[in-house]
Amino acid sequence: MTAAPMLFILAAATSLGLGLVAVARRPRGPLRWSFALGMAGFAVESAAALVLVTQTDAPDERLFWLRTTKIAGLLLLIPWGVFVAGLARRGGGHLSRRLRAGLGVAALVVMASAAAVAYLPAFQVADVAGAFYAARVDVVGRMAVIVELVASVALLAGLEAALRASRRDARSRIKYLVLGLSGVLLGRFYFLSQVALFNVEMASYLITDVAILLIGNVAIAASMARDRLGVELAVSRHVLYRSVVVGALGVYLFAVGVLGWLLNRLGIGEELFFGSVVVFVSALGLAAVLLSEAVRWRVKRFVTRNFYRSKYDYRVEWVNSTKRLGSLVTLGELAPQLLGTVVETVGATAGVLYLDGAREGGFRAATAVGTRRPTPTLAEGHPLIVTLAARRTPLVLENGAAAAWFEPPVAQAFPEASVIVPLRWHDELTGFLLIGPEQTGVPYTLEDLEFMETIGEQAAGVIDTARLSEGLAQSREFEAFHRLTSFVIHDLKNSISALSMLSENALKHFDDPEFQRDALTTVARTVDRMKALLGRLSAAPEPARLRLEPVDLATLALEVASPVVKSGRISLVKELAPRPILADAEALSKVIQNLVTNAVQSIDGHGTVTVKTFEEHGRAVLSVTDTGCGMSEEFVRTSLFAPFRSTKKGGWGIGLYHAKGLVEAHGGTIDVESTEGTGTTFSVRLPIGDRT
Numbered sequence: 272m273t274a275a276p277m278l279f280i281l282a283a284a285t286s287l288g289l290g291l292v293a294v295a296r297r298p299r300g301p302l303r304w305s306f307a308l309g310m311a312g313f314a315v316e317s318a319a320a321l322v323l324v325t326q327t328d329a330p331d332e333r334l335f336w337l338r339t340t341k342i343a344g345l346l347l348l349i350p351w352g353v354f355v356a357g358l359a360r361r362g363g364g365h366l367s368r369r370l371r372a373g374l375g376v377a378a379l380v381v382m383a384s385a386a387a388v389a390y391l392p393a394f395q396v397a398d399v400a401g402a403f404y405a406a407r408v409d410v411v412g413r414m415a416v417i418v419e420l421v422a423s424v425a426l427l428a429g430l431e432a433a434l435r436a437s438r439r440d441a442r443s444r445i446k447y448l449v450l451g452l453s454g455v456l457l458g459r460f461y462f463l464s465q466v467a468l469f470n471v472e473m474a475s476y477l478i479t480d481v482a483i484l485l486i487g488n489v490a491i492a493a494s495m496a497r498d499r500l501g502v503e504l505a506v507s508r509h510v511l512y513r514s515v516v517v518g519a520l521g522v523y524l525f526a527v528g529v530l531g532w533l534l535n536r537l538g539i540g541e542e543l544f545f546g547s548v549v550v551f552v553s554a555l556g557l558a559a560v561l562l563s564e565a566v567r568w569r570v571k572r573f574v575t576r577n578f579y580r581s582k583y584d585y586r587v588e589w590v591n592s593t594k595r596l597g598s599l600v601t602l603g604e605l606a607p608q609l610l611g612t613v614v615e616t617v618g619a620t621a622g623v624l625y626l627d628g629a630r631e632g633g634f635r636a637a638t639a640v641g642t643r644r645p646t647p648t649l650a651e652g653h654p655l656i657v658t659l660a661a662r663r664t665p666l667v668l669e670n671g672a673a674a675a676w677f678e679p680p681v682a683q684a685f686p687e688a689s690v691i692v693p694l695r696w697h698d699e700l701t702g703f704l705l706i707g708p709e710q711t712g713v714p715y716t717l718e719d720l721e722f723m724e725t726i727g728e729q730a731a732g733v734i735d736t737a738r739l740s741e742g743l744a745q746s747r748e749f750e751a752f753h754r755l756t757s758f759v760i761h762d763l764k765n766s767i768s769a770l771s772m773l774s775e776n777a778l779k780h781f782d783d784p785e786f787q788r789d790a791l792t793t794v795a796r797t798v799d800r801m802k803a804l805l806g807r808l809s810a811a812p813e814p815a816r817l818r819l820e821p822v823d824l825a826t827l828a829l830e831v832a833s834p835v836v837k838s839g840r841i842s843l844v845k846e847l848a849p850r851p852i853l854a855d856a857e858a859l860s861k862v863i864q865n866l867v868t869n870a871v872q873s874i875d876g877h878g879t880v881t882v883k884t885f886e887e888h889g890r891a892v893l894s895v896t897d898t899g900c901g902m903s904e905e906f907v908r909t910s911l912f913a914p915f916r917s918t919k920k921g922g923w924g925i926g927l928y929h930a931k932g933l934v935e936a937h938g939g940t941i942d943v944e945s946t947e948g949t950g951t952t953f954s955v956r957l958p959i960g961d962r963t
Contacts, residue, residue: 275478279321282481285488286313292495305354312347313455313484319343320477324403333396333403337472338388341415344459345385348422349378351452355429358445377422384418387411394472405473408466416467423460427453444494451490458483602626605737606637609730613692613704614640616726617719621707625649626734627700634702641707659693660700665720665727666691690715692723694731701731766797793834817855817936824850824859824891824957825884831863832882832895841874844881850891852957858933865926866895866953873899873951890939891959896952902945911943 290310293303323336352374387393393412397405408416430449462476606624614622621641625634633650649656658666668689692704704727709715715723770793777790825847836843870880878898885892902911912931934941938958945951 276321276325278478278485279317279324279481282485282488283314283317283321285485285492286310286317289488289491289495290314302354302357305350305357308350309347309354312343312350316340316343316347317481317484320481324474324477327403328400330396330398333406334394337394337396337403337406340477341388341393341412342385344419345381345388345415348381348419348426351426352377352422352429355426355433358430358433377425380418381422384415388415403474405471408470408472412472413467413470416463420460420463420467423456423463427456427460430456447490447494451487451494454490455484455487458487602637602734602737605733609733610638610640610704613706613723613726613730617706617715617723618710619707620710623705624702625705626702637702655691656700659691659703662693663695663724665723666693667715667720690720690723692727694727694734696731696735701734704730766800770794770797789834792830796834817858819853819855822852822854822856822859824852824854824893827856827859828863828882828884828893831860832867832880835864835867836871836880840877841871842879844879846881846883846885848885850884850886850959852891852959854937854957855933858936862930862933862955863893863895865930866955869926870895870897870899870951873897873901875900886959887956889959890956893955893957894952896950898950901947901949901951902943903947904945907943907945912941 287310290307293310294307296303319336319339323333323340327333327336356370356374388411391411392409393415395407395409396403430453434445434449458480462480465476466472606626610622610624613619619641621639623639624637626637628635628648633648633653634656635648668691689708690706692706693700694702694704704723706723709719776786826849829845829847832843832845867880867882874880874897880898881894881896883892883894883896912927931941934955934957940956942954942956943951944954
C-alpha cells in the first residue's frame with residue numbers, strides 16, 4: 272500500500288475514533304453528539320476522497336465520488352456549527368434566539384447547496400487515463416465552495432469567541448481542541464480559496480487537506496486525553512515535565528523523518544508541501560505557545576516592569592471585578608467567580624477559597640482552581656485559622672508552611688511563594704484565599720501583596736452581602752409559607768363557622784325538608800372546599816391562576832349566602848338581578864363567603880344582611896350590607912385591607928385582604944362605606960364579558 276491511501280485511512284480512522292470516544296463518555300449531551308457527528312463527517316469525507324484519488328478510472332465514477340466528497344464536506348458543517356455554538360455557550364456565551372435562528376438559516380443554506388451539488392452539474396472531469404488529478408468547478412460548484420468558505424469563517428469566529436469567553440480552567444481543557452479544529456478549518460479555508468480563485472479542484476489539495484486533518488486530530492486527541500488524565504490521574508509534576516520534554520523531542524525527530532519520506536512517496540511538489548502542511552504545523556505550534564499561560568504572563572510581566580510604574584491598572588481591575596461579582600447574589604454563584612477573578616488577575620497557578628462554615632463550624636473549601644482535592648474543612652482551632660484570626664495582611668508561605676497546614680495534595684499544589692489572604696469583615700474572619708505561586712515562578716512583590724489585601728477586603732464585603740441576600744431569600748420563603756398557612760387557617764375558620772351555624776340551626780329546623788336539603792348542600796360544599804384546601808397544601812407551589820368561565824353573579828351569590836345566613840336572629844334580604852359575567856366561580860365564592868360571614872359576625876343580636884346584584888356604569892356590582900357594629904373612619908382608611916388587622920376579637924385580618932386580591936385579579940375593585948354603630952356596605956365591581 273502506498274503512502275497516500277494510508278494517509279486517507281489514518282485520517283478517516285482517527286476522525287471516527289475520536290467521535291466514538293466522545294459519545295462513549297457520559298453524560299452524552301448535545302455537545303458530545305454534535306462533536307461526534309462532525310468527526311464522522313470528516314471520516315466520510317476522507318473515505319470518499321480516498322476512493323476518488325486511488326480507485327476511480329472512468330469519468331462517471333470520478334464525478335460521483337467528487338460529488339460525494341463535496342456533499343460530505345458541506346453537511347459536516349451543520350454539526351460543527353451546533354458544536355461551536357454549544358462550546359461558546361458553555362464557555363460563558365449566551366445562545367440567543369437570534370443566533371439560533373441564524374444557525375437554522377445557515378443549516379438550510381448548507382443543505383440547499385448540498386442538494387444542488389447532488390442534482391445539478393457542479394464539476395467537469397476529463398476522460399483521461401490514470402489516477403484522478405484535477406476537475407473543473409462549474410457555477411454550482413463555485414457557489415458550494417463559497418458557502419463552505421463563509422461557514423468556515425463563521426466557525427473560526429465562534430471558536431475564537433468560545434476560547435476568549437472561557438475561564439482559566441476551561442481554557443486549559445479546550446485549548447488544544449480549539450487549536451486542532453481551528454487548524455483543520457484554516458487548512459480547508461486555504462484550499463477552498465484556491466478552488467474559488469482558479470475554479471479547479473486538484474487531487475493534491477485533497478491529499479494535503481487530509482494530512483492537515485490528521486495533524487488536527489492529533490491535537491484534538493491530546494485535548495481529550497489531557498482532560499481525561501486531569502480527572503483520573505495525579506502524576507508528579509517533575510516526572511510529567513521530563514516526559515513531555517523527551518516526548519516532544521522524540522516527536523520532533525520522528526516528524527522530520529516522516530516529512531522527508533512523505534515528500535518522496537506522495538509525489539507532492541516541495542513548494543506545495545512546505546507551503547501548506549509545514550506552514551500549518553508551524554502556525555499551530557505558534558498558536559499553542561501564544562496561548563500558554565506562562566508565556567502570556569512572562570510577556571505581561573516584562574511589559575509592566577519596563578513600561579509602567581505599577582503592575583496593575585487599578586481602575587480597570589476594579590471595574591472588571593465589579594462587573595463579574597456585582598450581579599451575583601448567592602455564595603454558590605459568587606465563590607467560583609470570586610476565586611477565578613483573583614487567580615486570573617494575579618496570574619496564579621492555583622487557588623482555593625475557604626469560607627466560614629457558619630452552623631457546620633470551621634472553614635470549608637467552597638471552590639478550587641488548579642487543585643483537584645483541596646482539604647475539605649479546617650476546624651476553628653486549626654493553627655492556620657488561629658494565625659489568620661490575628662492578622663489582616665496576606666501571609667506568604669515559607670519554609671514548608673503549606674505542608675504543616677494542609678494535606679499532601681494541597682501542599683504540593685501550593686509550594687513556596689504561595690500566599691494566604693485573610694478575608695475579614697467587621698473584624699471577623701469570614702474566610703481566606705489560598706493563592707498559588709505566580710505563573711512565571713517569580714515571587715510576589717509588595718505591590719502584589721497590597722493588591723491581594725485590597726481585593727480581599729472587597730471580597731469579604733461581597734461575601735457578606737451574598738450571605739445577607741441568601742438570608743433575605745430564605746426569610747421571603749418563610750414569609751410566603753406563613754402567608755399560605757394564614758390563608759389556609761382562614762379558610763378552615765370559615766368552613767368551621769359554616770358548620771357551626773349549620774349545627775346551631777339544626778336544633779330548630781331539623782324536621783324541615785328544605786333545611787335538610789340546604790344542610791346537605793352546605794356540608795357537600797364544605798367537603799369540596801376542604802379537599803381543595805388539602806390539594807393546595809400537597810401540591811407544589813405555583814402562581815395562582817384564575818379559571819375563567821361564564822358565571823351568573825346572582826345565582827352564585829344566592830348559593831353562597833343562603834347557607835351562611837341561617838340564624839333566626841339574622842334575616843337575609845336578597846335583591847338579585849341576573850348578571851352573567853366571566854369569572855372564576857371558586858375564587859368569587861370565597862369573596863362572597865368572606866363578605867357575608869363578616870357581615871353576620873358583625874351583628875350582635877338581631878339584624879339584617881342585604882345582598883344585591885345589579886349593573887352600574889357598565890360593570891356588574893355585588894353589594895353586601897349589614898346592620899352591625901360598623902368600623903371607624905380611621906380603621907377603614909389605614910387598616911381595613913391590610914393583613915393581620917381586624918376589629919373582631921381573635922380575628923386574623925386575612926379574609927378581606929384575600930378577597931381584595933381575588934377581586935383585583937379579576938380586574939375589579941372593592942369599596943366600603945361604614946358608619947360606626949350603624950353598619951357597613953361592601954361593593955364589589957367586576958368587568959362584564961371577555962377580558963384581554
